[in-house]
Amino acid sequence: MSYVKLFFINIFGYYEWWMLWISLFTMAIIIIILIFILSRSEEYKKFNSISLYNVIWKWKYKKGNIISLWCHCPECGSELICDDEYCRSTITLTNKTTFLICKNCGYAEKGRIVGGDRNYLLKIVKFEIQKRIxxxxxxxxxxK
Ligand SMILES: [Zn+2]
Structure with missing residues (x-):
């Protein structure tokens, strides 16, 4: 108790019994508000899939960051194969194409992205997700 008294005396120059109760009450309100804000800001975490470039993108969150982002087949739901071999052999940006292929659907092309390789693709998808958040x-x- 003497530490509490010293604390108030240091700040206000004096101590009254109600000061402790008011500060406890204020702290309780601040904690309630913080919990409310935190639970609201966690709301976006339910958002973990999106349809972009004709395929389904799924991901997880870790410390607010988007992790294990990958594309899935819109028909069968299995993970797609990214074919960006073509990106290395070409110099012009518009020729760079990444194909999204479903092995489960007989190696059918499910999506095509012009402008870069898989890193480029993951970057723009991540950007689109963050924009929506x-x-x-x-x-x-x-x-949807
Ligand atoms: Zn498929």
Whole structure:
């Protein structure tokens, strides 16, 4: 108790019994508000799949970052193979094409992205996801 008294005396120059209760009450309110804000900001974590470039993208969150982002077949749901071999042999950006292939559907092409390799593709998809989280449009996306 003497430490509490010293604390208030240090700040306000004096101590009254109600000071402790008011500060405890204020702290309780701050904690409640923090819990409320945190639970609201976690809401986006339900958003973990999106349809982009004709395929389904799925991912997880770790410390607020998007991890294990990968594309899935819109028909059978299995993971797609990324063929970006073509990107290495060409110099012009518009010729760089990444093909998304489903092994389960008889190596059928499910998507095609012009402009870069798989790293480029993952980057733009991640960007699209983050954009939707930022502006709140992910809520409409999750309902689909
Ligand atoms: Zn498939």
């Amino acid at each position: 930022k502006n709140g449009t992910y809520k409409n996306e999750a309902k």
